Amino acid sequence: MYRYDEYDRRLVDERVQQFRAQVQRFLAGELSEAEFRPLRLMNGLYLQRHAPMLRVAIPYGLLSAVQLRMLATIARRFDKGYGHFSTRQNIQYNWPRLEEVPDILEQLAKVEMHAIQTSGNCVRNITADHLAGVAADELEDPRPYCELLRQWSTLHPEFSYLPRKFKIAVTGASRDRAAVQVHDIGLYLVRNAVGELGFRVLVGGGQGRTPYIGLFIREFLERRHLFSYLESILRVYNRLGRRDNKYKARVKILVNAVGLERFTELVEEDWQYTRRPELELPESGLEYMRGFFAAPDYRTDDVDATTLAQWRRETPDFARWMDRNLAAHKAPGYQVVYMPLKAPGEPPGDATAEQMDAIADMAERYSFAEIRVTHDQNLLLAHVHRSQLYELWEQLREQGLATPNLGLLTDMICCPGLDFCSLANAGSIPIAKQINEHFDDLDYLHDIGELSIKMSGCVNACGHHHIGHIGILGVDKRGKEFYQLTLGGDAGNNAAIGARLGPAVPKDVVALTIDQLLQVYLEQRESGERFIDTYRRIGMAPFKERVYADH
Amino acid sequence: MRIIKNQEVVEDEWVLLREAPAAPAANVIVPFADWCEQRDAWLSAGAGVWLSGADSVEELAPALPQLPLIALDFPQFVDGRCYSSARLLRNRYQYQGELRAIGDILRDQLYFMQRCGFDSFELRADRDPQEALQAFAEFSVRYQPAADGAPALFRYR
Numbered sequence A: 001m002y003r004y005d006e007y008d009r010r011l012v013d014e015r016v017q018q019f020r021a022q023v024q025r026f027l028a029g030e031l032s033e034a035e036f037r038p039l040r041l042m043n044g045l046y047l048q049r050h051a052p053m054l055r056v057a058i059p060y061g062l063l064s065a066v067q068l069r070m071l072a073t074i075a076r077r078f079d080k081g082y083g084h085f086s087t088r089q090n091i092q093y094n095w096p097r098l099e100e101v102p103d104i105l106e107q108l109a110k111v112e113m114h115a116i117q118t119s120g121n122c123v124r125n126i127t128a129d130h131l132a133g134v135a136a137d138e139l140e141d142p143r144p145y146c147e148l149l150r151q152w153s154t155l156h157p158e159f160s161y162l163p164r165k166f167k168i169a170v171t172g173a174s175r176d177r178a179a180v181q182v183h184d185i186g187l188y189l190v191r192n193a194v195g196e197l198g199f200r201v202l203v204g205g206g207q208g209r210t211p212y213i214g215l216f217i218r219e220f221l222e223r224r225h226l227f228s229y230l231e232s233i234l235r236v237y238n239r240l241g242r243r244d245n246k247y248k249a250r251v252k253i254l255v256n257a258v259g260l261e262r263f264t265e266l267v268e269e270d271w272q273y274t275r276r277p278e279l280e281l282p283e284s285g286l287e288y289m290r291g292f293f294a295a296p297d298y299r300t301d302d303v304d305a306t307t308l309a310q311w312r313r314e315t316p317d318f319a320r321w322m323d324r325n326l327a328a329h330k331a332p333g334y335q336v337v338y339m340p341l342k343a344p345g346e347p348p349g350d351a352t353a354e355q356m357d358a359i360a361d362m363a364e365r366y367s368f369a370e371i372r373v374t375h376d377q378n379l380l381l382a383h384v385h386r387s388q389l390y391e392l393w394e395q396l397r398e399q400g401l402a403t404p405n406l407g408l409l410t411d412m413i414c415c416p417g418l419d420f421c422s423l424a425n426a427g428s429i430p431i432a433k434q435i436n437e438h439f440d441d442l443d444y445l446h447d448i449g450e451l452s453i454k455m456s457g458c459v460n461a462c463g464h465h466h467i468g469h470i471g472i473l474g475v476d477k478r479g480k481e482f483y484q485l486t487l488g489g490d491a492g493n494n495a496a497i498g499a500r501l502g503p504a505v506p507k508d509v510v511a512l513t514i515d516q517l518l519q520v521y522l523e524q525r526e527s528g529e530r531f532i533d534t535y536r537r538i539g540m541a542p543f544k545e546r547v548y549a550d551h
Numbered sequence B: 001m002r003i004i005k006n007q008e009v010v011e012d013e014w015v016l017l018r019e020a021p022a023a024p025a026a027n028v029i030v031p032f033a034d035w036c037e038q039r040d041a042w043l044s045a046g047a048g049v050w051l052s053g054a055d056s057v058e059e060l061a062p063a064l065p066q067l068p069l070i071a072l073d074f075p076q077f078v079d080g081r082c083y084s085s086a087r088l089l090r091n092r093y094q095y096q097g098e099l100r101a102i103g104d105i106l107r108d109q110l111y112f113m114q115r116c117g118f119d120s121f122e123l124r125a126d127r128d129p130q131e132a133l134q135a136f137a138e139f140s141v142r143y144q145p146a147a148d149g150a151p152a153l154f155r156y157r
């Protein structure tokens, strides 16, 4: 993984000093709230319902054991002993004190971390495939590009006061696990006709109040021109994006207002000038960065097959966990182990300081001291040798991190909602709880199979509800919490925005409504079909009829 | 009026006119629309011109070698359009004259502005330019090239 050198260290240190001074000036009344606001947001600091919320960047979701321990320490020392992993592969603390935030940033800097540009109208944390470097379906590891992009976008002098936030996602795999198509810029590593690697570039995807799937603006971009091309897109957006209405300010609105063709023309026109040698990525620069992401020293043996069979036979819970929470690894003898932060009764995405410490220990013991955050609010150990699976499973169980529900109904995505977020219209954590209580039969969940439920407490869509197979959006109806359901959303290669099921339902019947939807699915599914497949085949009508029949 | 120029506080030699006078004169900075109407007269008088974020700096291109000063207006400090205008002037058109930030100009944006090519700053009237000078020294690391000659770090590691 990437290690800071003298430059990176100096930059985060200087950033901490700068922010400390800004907080002091704010507290001394020398900076107004309006002046301080963008400054604190660009350091991830929100002023929230109960207390400030601090969002710490986890670049492309990659953490070392040392870093995770620091996150645990911060949770203990400055917060209430836990943190919340978000859909953007970051971590959020809900209870820090404003005066202490510079100290937190100082602690983070010691382990090569920061909160730079985790909010604000600037280029945000770059996200990536959480199986980068270990997936068999990968053309090239996207992380060297992600780190280069992180650096290029950090304190970018031209693009720090954009009309609105700007999100970039990258994947090098054929299967999209990074929801690339709902980002302001999405990058797929691809090979062209003559076998060269480059990027297929999407622009104008996004969620929020007006969701859009991104449009392909360039089928093939040479890797060396990545930065100049992105600079041109951002420049066109910075100049022409709307600034009068924050709901119409994302690049997706601009692209759709002027049309993809015109937008492309504008970008190409600027690019003629911007494609200069000084922005070209030299092969040496790429090689240098690749060095940080080289594969670890894998063992070459595999687990003894009889031992594995015996573990599975003697411990059905272990077998079930293995079948559900593991993914393939390209190195023989290794597996990816997911740690769902979705135990029944716990807010999705939350981890306690004890869990974080325990995971850091396990990562050191079993996975080359590396941990990853997924955009589904789970954690994973990317390189576990199969001979150590049983041992690891026992330890995960002790920590409540072995719930065998990866990809199932209860592996929900859920934003903080009304409990923490000042923008919320409705609670989302209580709904997650309701769903967990309603669907507490694991056999039934396994029968239902792969299903993604995603939930947001308001139109900002931090919980990605538009791209859930079942999306749930909290709305406020005359002071009461209601929930708008959508069906058919998809975050993958066939990305789709969900369609509205019908009028929003009251809070107490959300789980019941989902139950009705699942009945329709169970009655109608053909063999091998997931919920989303059945929905695509039979359409909205049967679901709608069932839910609203007696209304 | 004291302004910041080349990272020093100096007395301003220019007069910013939010509305243009009838006859072209020297040492005034006039609105882009008025300047366009009598381009040659303003140019030979030695006047400067100011543009908003919506104005197209592209139209200035032919006049750039003769323009002593261009000011770019930030109606609110969060409106970042003129950062791009500045980079176009400096990077695309190689503008060499004075490039000034006017409007809602505050200390905490000066570093970015300077990196985009601004070399003079008329701070908001209630702010102390002397104190604001500290902003230029806040960072010693620049990852990306802009208009201040810094190279991309990824080319030199």
Ligand code: SF4
Binding pocket: A415, A416, A417, A418, A421, A422, A423, A424, A425, A456, A457, A458, A459, A460, A461, A462, A463
């Ligand atoms: S979706 Fe709305 S309620 Fe949920 S975290 Fe985002 S802004 Fe807050």
